[in-house]
Amino acid sequence: MMEKMIFGRYIPADSIAHRLDPRAKLLFVFIFIGIIFLANNGWAYGAAAAFTVLSIWLSGVTIRFLIKGLKPVMIIIAITFVLQIFFAREGDIIVDLGFVTIYEEGVRQAIFISTRFLLLVFMTSLLTLTTTPISITDGLESLLNPLKKIKFPAHELALMMSIALRFIPTLMDETDKVMKAQMARGSDMSSGPLKDRLKAVVPLMIPLFVNAFKRAEDLAIAMEVRGYRGGEGRTKYRLLKWHGRDTLALLSLVGLTVLLVLLRG
Amino acid sequence: MKKPIISLDSITFRYPNSVHDVLKQVSFSIHEGEWVAIVGHNGSGKSTLAKLINGLYFPENGEIHIAGIKLDNSTVWDTRKHIGMVFQNPDNQFVGTTVQDDVAFGLENHGVPYEDMVKRVIGALKQVKMDDFLNQEPHHLSGGQKQRVAIASVLALRPDIIILDEATSMLDPHGREEIISLVRQLKEVQGLTVLSITHDLEEAAKADRIIVMNDGEVFQTGTPDEIFKLGDELVKLGLDLPFPIKMANTFKEQGVPLQGQYLTEEELVIELWTSHFKK
Numbered sequence: 001m002m003e004k005m006i007f008g009r010y011i012p013a014d015s016i017a018h019r020l021d022p023r024a025k026l027l028f029v030f031i032f033i034g035i036i037f038l039a040n041n042g043w044a045y046g047a048a049a050a051f052t053v054l055s056i057w058l059s060g061v062t063i064r065f066l067i068k069g070l071k072p073v074m075i076i077i078a079i080t081f082v083l084q085i086f087f088a089r090e091g092d093i094i095v096d097l098g099f100v101t102i103y104e105e106g107v108r109q110a111i112f113i114s115t116r117f118l119l120l121v122f123m124t125s126l127l128t129l130t131t132t133p134i135s136i137t138d139g140l141e142s143l144l145n146p147l148k149k150i151k152f153p154a155h156e157l158a159l160m161m162s163i164a165l166r167f168i169p170t171l172m173d174e175t176d177k178v179m180k181a182q183m184a185r186g187s188d189m190s191s192g193p194l195k196d197r198l199k200a201v202v203p204l205m206i207p208l209f210v211n212a213f214k215r216a217e218d219l220a221i222a223m224e225v226r227g228y229r230g231g232e233g234r235t236k237y238r239l240l241k242w243h244g245r246d247t248l249a250l251l252s253l254v255g256l257t258v259l260l261v262l263l264r265g
Numbered sequence: 266m267k268k269p270i271i272s273l274d275s276i277t278f279r280y281p282n283s284v285h286d287v288l289k290q291v292s293f294s295i296h297e298g299e300w301v302a303i304v305g306h307n308g309s310g311k312s313t314l315a316k317l318i319n320g321l322y323f324p325e326n327g328e329i330h331i332a333g334i335k336l337d338n339s340t341v342w343d344t345r346k347h348i349g350m351v352f353q354n355p356d357n358q359f360v361g362t363t364v365q366d367d368v369a370f371g372l373e374n375h376g377v378p379y380e381d382m383v384k385r386v387i388g389a390l391k392q393v394k395m396d397d398f399l400n401q402e403p404h405h406l407s408g409g410q411k412q413r414v415a416i417a418s419v420l421a422l423r424p425d426i427i428i429l430d431e432a433t434s435m436l437d438p439h440g441r442e443e444i445i446s447l448v449r450q451l452k453e454v455q456g457l458t459v460l461s462i463t464h465d466l467e468e469a470a471k472a473d474r475i476i477v478m479n480d481g482e483v484f485q486t487g488t489p490d491e492i493f494k495l496g497d498e499l500v501k502l503g504l505d506l507p508f509p510i511k512m513a514n515t516f517k518e519q520g521v522p523l524q525g526q527y528l529t530e531e532e533l534v535i536e537l538w539t540s541h542f543k544k
């Protein structure tokens with residue numbers, strides 16, 4: 001199940017969406033999250049859905065792949081859908097079974113809210129599916145750069161994120177190693193009562209933490225030796241390049257905004 | 266004799282939280298283009314020495330000069346430009362998310378312009394034969410490959426001195442051999458000065474000079490020949506003799522008449538098969 005989960009994962013490919021500048025994609029998703037709330041009727045939601053389908057198509061991902069990969073999220077959406085139907089108490093009654101009554105407004109709201117949720121999840125997944133984590137970091141740093149004037153640590157934040165990204169696989173490998181070493185010594189983390197299992201995790205966490213601190217210290221020394229002294233005066237190796245297509249992507253959102261405003265009732 | 270590029274003058278040092286002096290009255294010089302090995306038991310202060318030379322800590326007493334500059338708080342970033350350092354753990358010195366990012370990290374720090382940076386990254390990776398791995402992530406590389414990248418990161422900064430702090434100790438014998446011959450070749454081509462901290466006395470045997478550390482003091486300095494003549498004294502310091510020397514000693518004990526020192530297996534073998542004719 002973990003392998004199939006695509007939330008937050010990058011899938012290498014060469015689609016238009018993959019080639020967009022990460023800043024454009026970040027802005028695109030943030031703006032989309034903002035304007036989706038403009039939709040308040042079937043037509044507007046239809047337009048937003050069509051826009052999302054088009055975006056998915058341009059990213060070379062299939063909707064089936066998205067739905068399969070986002071199964072846990074789908075379940076949450078289904079649950080909210082059901083709850084919404086049963087708890088809304090407005091509009092005409094369409095079904096009355098005595099113990100439950102379903103109102104028209106409830107169904108309407110349930111459909112709208114789930115659609116909105118679904119579109120948001122699809123769009124944010126598209127961002128991570130088509131952008132490497134390090135590009136997202138670069139994009140964020142670049143977008144947050146103006147905030148340096150008010151002492152916001154944009155460079156430090158980006159560096160922290162990139163180091164975290166770089167060490168995730170290393171720490172995963174290490175967890176695996178320590179876990180096997182503890183299992184070889186008779187520790188059992190996969191069965192028994194919860195309390196015992198939690199207890200078995202402690203001897204796993206301690207060596208991991210100790211090693212992580214050791215790594216952090218070594219890394220800090222290695223960075224200093226290679227001349228790292230903060231973001232001041234640094235040049236950048238990963239350059240971001242804004243193309244016409246990036247502007248076009250953002251313009252398409254302006255189009256969608258206008259459409260949503262016109263369609264909303 | 267060429268001029269010294271690193272010189273330490275009666276260095277004394279202790280860590281803020283330690284009771285004893287970790288380094289006591291340490292003095293030595295290293296000349297331009299030399300390959301010097303530092304050996305010594307665990308905790309004898311070798312890594313501390315390297316950290317002081319790099320200005321990561323400052324000595325309590327004594328002076329350090331790097332390329333003629335006196336090392337202190339105000340010059341540390343200048344002296345550091347002369348020195349590249351490769352550490353023991355291949356993972357803990359890999360800063361970038363990919364091979365090329367890692368090599369670029371130091372260049373970014375020094376504010377090297379983009380066009381120049383691209384050339385230097387590729388150039389350095391070519392020198393260590395890792396230019397086919399530009400976009401590879403560290404967890405897909407072997408320890409030896411990561412150490413090559415670490416060397417490339419150092420080379421890209423064009424230092425005069427390379428310090429290896431047990432840079433090969435986490436590698437298998439093959440990887441070890443590869444890294445050492447790579448550094449040796451780079452040293453010849455670029456006239457680098459190499460300071461290699463090592464537990465591997467066979468590696469030390471190939472150095473121009475060996476410094477033996479014991480308990481924070483310089484025990485002895487000399488050519489490999491001179492140092493390995495100490496024999497048992499080294500063993501008492503907790504050091505292991507290189508295999509050919511141990512072998513030769515065993516032969517001598519068994520009454521095989523061997524003269525001189527054999528630092529490499531080859532020398533020993535040649536002596537053994539020719540000794541018969543010399544009688």
Ligand SMILES: Nc1ncnc2c1ncn2[C@@H]1O[C@H](COP(=O)(O)OP(=O)(O)OP(=O)(O)O)[C@@H](O)[C@H]1O
Binds near residue numbers: 305307310312314
């Ligand atoms: N950060 C530190 N704080 C306090 N004491 C330290 C620190 N680092 C090292 N020491 C102590 O300083 C002494 C010398 O350590 P150092 O790491 O220089 O030895 P070494 O010769 O490199 O040993 P090894 O061969 O194990 O790498 C040791 O006694 C060690 O415990």
Ligand SMILES: [Mg+2]
Binds near residue numbers: 431
């Ligand atoms: Mg050490």
